Amino acid sequence: MKFSHSIQFNAVPDWSSHYIAYSNLKKLIYQLEKSINRAETGDDAEHAPLIRSSDDPDQVFQRALDVELEKVSSFYEIKEREIYGEVEDLLREKAAFEAETDGQGENGRLDMGSRMGDHPRRTSLFRNFTRPRRASTISQALDGGADDSDDEDDESTALQRSRLSFTDRSKSTPHDANGGGDGAVETSEPSKSIRRHSLAYDDYAHDELAIFYSSGITLKKRATSIYVQLCELKSFAQLNKTGFSKVLKKYDKICNRNLKQRYIEKFVAPAYPFSSETMNRLDENIHRMEQAYADVVTQGDVAVAKKELRLHLREHVVWERNTVWREMIGIERKAEAATMGLRRTLLGADNDPTKARLQGDDDNEPDMKELQTPVGRVACPTWLLSSTMLTLVIIITVFFVLLYIPIFDKPEEQNCLAMLVFVSLLWATEVIPLFVTSLMIPFLCVLLRVVRSDSKPHDRLDAGAAAKYIFSAMWTPVIMLLLGGFAVAAALSKYDIAKRIATFVLSKAGTRPRTVLITNMFVAAFASMWISNVAAPVLCFSIIQPMLRNLPSDSDMSKALILGIALASNIGGMLSPIASPQNIVALDTMSPQPSWGVWFFIALPVGIISIILIWILLLVSFKPGKGTTIVPIRPVKEKFSGIQWFISLTTLGTILLWCLSHQLEWLFGDMGVVAIIPLFLFFGTGVLTKEDFNNFLWTIIILAAGGLSLGRAVNSSGLLHTIAGTITENVEGLSLYGVLVVFACLILVVATFISHTVAALIILPLVYSVGVGMEEPHPNLLVMGSALMCSAAMGLPTSGFPNMTAIMMEDSQTGQRYLKVKHFISRGIPSSIITLLVVISVGYGLMLVVGM
Structure with missing residues (x-):
């Protein structure tokens, strides 16, 4: 919890205006940061900040701290006199009460x-x-x-x-x-x-x-009331002292100053509310109340008195916190509702009640609409009449039509075609969540009897055997590899290792806009290799926040920086087998599976060249260097702790074993077994907890598992072989390179409009079968090239998680989004085409070199 929320949550509601104005001081810090880093020339009167560059930032901030310190100290003294007076009155009344009871x-x-x-x-x-x-x-x-x-x-x-x-x-x-x-x-x-x-x-x-x-x-x-007030007074002093320490630490970090130690030793520590004498006097009065309560209520038993008083204090604090918590939740819900509204506007869900409902809007009483039917007027919810519900009805209709219109001679192929089209349409339209569609696949496989035995004569399996077959296909060593990747990503993120490495690299980039831009892009791509291209852009956007705060709201550098990180994160999704789920699907499809070394040999050159060409495109289109002053990012000064070294060494060792998986196949058998090492070491030693395990992207895991089972079912039914044979006949005159270009373009177009992972789940098994049926079979080459192109689809704001994260970035001052849809169309589509050209040229050559 942020300290600005913590101080609001723990403050005494009636005293809230007398606490340190932590949020206001943070705003002042950001203003001082701009005044420090602003260029000496080029500022007109209209855009000049309120704080003059000639002002010493330490003096400006110290004056603000002095005001807050005086406010806190004066209020504390007033409340102390008031409460201590009540303490003396109570003790006098207690003495009189004891005298009366003794005299009876x-x-x-x-x-x-x-x-x-x-x-x-x-x-x-x-x-x-x-x-x-x-x-x-x-x-x-x-x-x-x-x-x-x-x-x-x-x-x-x-x-x-x-x-x-x-x-x-x-x-x-x-x-x-x-x-x-x-x-x-x-x-x-x-x-x-x-x-x-x-x-x-x-x-x-x-x-x-x-x-x-x-x-x-x-x-x-x-006595109970005064005890509670004394404890609240003590909490007031402690919370404010922490507030001064934290805000000074933030000032030193953001403005690169060294004020904290000097100001605390000279002003905060000697201040009346925070002095040791004041705290001792407060503790003494708390003990006096405990003794008074014991004398009156518990027959002198101070231990019981403390227990009862603390119970009263706990009940009082819980009641107050529940009140404050409800207010904070209300504020957060309003902010989240505004964000969801913007996201629905972006994704086109405003006019679609069903999509809005699936995305999280809870309407207790849905709107109703009356329809005229032959049996009278019938009222039904409006979401049943929406375009999304209509789409779902059409998909179900197509499913049943394909079940009963004979296309193939064998019933298992006919049923499998209906299931494949049904699942693909659900995934492509997202009328229901993707992972829910994946969960339907084993159910349909068993119900439609699409699974056959692997050995000839390939008889259809009964329900029991089909269930065992399809569920075994959902959990493969590749899924274990995905879990191991999640564990590595969680450890690197939780203990700030990825952030510290990224900050260290970015601190070396200097202040030249073009250098800063390409450095951020490579950092985003590198982070995507290990903590996924979902978390990497979020991490990078948090690192560049100081830079964005000091750039003008309409700066082209801001747009280029955010878009560059998003596009580079997409490219980073192809750089390692655990970078994105589509790579996991590709590994499971290829036979034999390539080692990590082979993957790096192909993907790294393709990714690096693509990022450099996209960087040139951004420089030409945005021209971010004009009138731009960059605030350098400062590295973290703290040294690596023991636990951070442990995580780093474990991660490096695991990656090394993954790279040598083929040479060590006699020992481990599969890369999925190696993935158990980080899971055991991180969770067994307490580096990660069960909460971290529960926070894994289980929807992605279920999506990948369902897709793998679909591929196995389509292959087992014989449908994949039949479709691949038909496509092979149509591309019979094409060379291997021509087939690669056709499938690369196809998957690029499909993945631009639907999820990268979904595109891989649908197309990669087909690509592999086509490759097997060619005169010169190179199935792994076609699958590898298609998998790389899944990550290269980035022409729309919805083409991947990095793009969706980037378009939601807002200027903290104006509340306006940095990027619009036109920026993705005008730069994202050319970037996708550039990456396509790199894959079918450099990537094709490298794949031939390794013998795919």
Whole structure:
């Protein structure tokens, strides 16, 4: 939790305006950062910041800190005098209460002190006042309480009994003026007449009990209230002291200054609220309240008193925090609703209630629309009539049509074609979540009986055998490799290793716009290799935030930087087998699987050349160097910790074993077995926790597993062989290079409009089969080239996670998005074509060199 949220969450609501203005000081830091890094010339009066460049930033920030420190100190002193005054008043009243209770025995009316001493209470003073009255004799009224049963009645029950005793007294028959006991009215109930003989003295005793009980309750409530206020005062001081430390640390980090230690030692530490004498005095008063509570309530047992007081404090804090938490959640929900609205506008979901509902809008009462039918008017939700629902109905209709229109002779091929078209359309249109479609694949495979035995004569398997076959296809060593990649990515991200490496590299880039741009692109591509191209752009965008804050809102450098990171992250998705799910699908499709060394040999040159050419395209189209002043990124100063070295060495060792997987096949058998090493070491040693495991992208894993099972089913049914044979006949006159160009262009177009992973799941098994059926079979070459082209599809904002993340980036000052759809069309489509040319030229040559 950010400290700005933490201070809001932990602050006393009534004192919220008297805490350090942490958010305002952060804004001032960013303004000072701009004034420090702003160019000496070229600033006109309209765009010049409020803070002059001639002002010393330390003095400006110190003046703001002095104001906050004075505000905190003055409020603390006022509240301290107020609360300490209440402490003294309570202690005086407690002394008076003890004197009164001790004196009751001298007057012969109620010797509570001796009773308390003879019969110590287990938890509370008020237990003695909650005894049920026995028979109404004088001796039993005064002395029988010691022999009463140990009831567990609470204070509300005691107050109710006191009220009932007064009610009984008001309903009883009045005595004579002299208070004689012989003036009882005759009654037909002997027990009532006997009771009235002692009623006068009995009522007198209960008057005394009620008075002392009420005084004890008041003292207990006041002691509890003052204890809570003292604890809140202590929390006020501690929270503000932490706030000064954190805001000074942020100032030193962002503005590259060294003010924290000097200011804290000279001003914060000696300030009245934070001095050791003040804290000692506050602790002393807290102990006085605990002792007072113990004397009044728990018969001097301080341990029990502390336990009860802390329980009261906890209940008070929980109630206050629940109130504040609800307000914070409301603010976050409003912000998230605004973001979701922007995302729906971007993705075209505003006019589609079904898509909006699937993306997270919860309408408790959906809009209804009446339809005229032959049986009358029928009301139905509007989302049932939306274009998305219509699309779903059309897809289901196509599915049943393909089931019953004979196209193939064999029923398993016919059913498999219907299933393949049905699943592909669901994936392409995303009318339901992608992973849900994947979960339907084993169900349809078993239900439609599309799976055949691997051995001749390839008989159709029954339901039991088909279920075992298809579920075994969902969990392969490649899925284990994907899990190992997730573990490596989680460890590198959680312990800031990836961020520190990226920051170190970017700090060496200098301030030349073209150098900064290409450095950021290569850092994004490198990060995508190991922490996936989903997390890499998010990491890189967070690193360049100081740079973006110091650039003008309409700067072409900002656009080039953000778009460059997104495009490079897409390219980075092809650089390693664990960089993206489509690579996992390609590995599972190819036979034999290439080693990591072979993958690097092909993908790294293709990726590097593509990034350089895209960088040139961005320089030519954006011209980011004009009038641009870059704020250099500073590296992290802290040294690597032991746990960071452990993660780094484990990651490097795992990658080395993956690269040597073919040479070590006799030992490990498969790369998926090697993936168990980081899972065991990171989770077994506590580097990663079960929460990190639960946060894996399980939707991606299910999507990949469903796609693998679909490929296995299509191959087992014989449909893949039939389709591949037809395509092979049509491309019979083409060379291997021509077939590669055809499939590369096809998959580039498909992956631009649908998910890269989905495109790989649908097309790669087909590409492999076509490659096997050629006169000179090179199936792995075609699959490798097609897999690289899946990552190269980046012509639209929805073409991959990096693009979607980039288009949502906003200027923190104006709230406007840096990029528009036209930027992706005008730069993303040419970038895709550039990468296509590199793959079918450089990539093709490298694949031939390694013998694919």
